Amino acid sequence: MRSPAQRKRALTGRLVAVTAWVAGLALLYGLLGGREEAGVELGAAAAQRGYYVNDATLTEMGPDGRPRVVVHAAMIEQQPADESVQLSELELDYNTKDFGTWHVTAFEGRMPADRKSILLYGDVTIKGAAARETAVIRSERFTYEIDDGVVYTADPVAVRFGPHVLNARGLRAELNAGTLRLESDVNGRFVP
Numbered sequence: 001m002r003s004p005a006q007r008k009r010a011l012t013g014r015l016v017a018v019t020a021w022v023a024g025l026a027l028l029y030g031l032l033g034g035r036e037e038a039g040v041e042l043g044a045a046a047a048q049r050g051y052y053v054n055d056a057t058l059t060e061m062g063p064d065g066r067p068r069v070v071v072h073a074a075m076i077e078q079q080p081a082d083e084s085v086q087l088s089e090l091e092l093d094y095n096t097k098d099f100g101t102w103h104v105t106a107f108e109g110r111m112p113a114d115r116k117s118i119l120l121y122g123d124v125t126i127k128g129a130a131a132r133e134t135a136v137i138r139s140e141r142f143t144y145e146i147d148d149g150v151v152y153t154a155d156p157v158a159v160r161f162g163p164h165v166l167n168a169r170g171l172r173a174e175l176n177a178g179t180l181r182l183e184s185d186v187n188g189r190f191v192p
Contacts, residue, residue, distance in 0.1 A: 050078025
């Protein structure tokens, strides 16, 4: 006759063996069963997509070791056909030495294969550092040159300085220099 401790060890051993056997069968069924998961793309759809990231933050460091450019997007997806990258619901912070952080938001963005610019479109807003009384710039489309810290558009644009608004067609802003140039059809209203 076995002691209670021996019976407990034997029962535990059998229980572990049965559990391992069931897990092994489940694994074998999963491997041989050819199960189809809703989250797995097969065929042409999978071949057309590069990397895909949700709720991502990308940070480029400057030579001083501090963040220079920080991009947050709800979705980032590489397009293998042209090696471009699509971004949606993006926020971009560009840090300058003398003029603080510029904050950019847009519904969509596209980074061409050369990775030197980001094309921003869909209610694009650019705001200067909160500590300074800076402009809030709005347009439907901008191009942001990453290395030079330059933002430009040929589209209609509105620039707000506190209660004052300037409207124009076309703009070029050099974020590192803190300068902004309106191109044409400039009109504005300055409320005292």
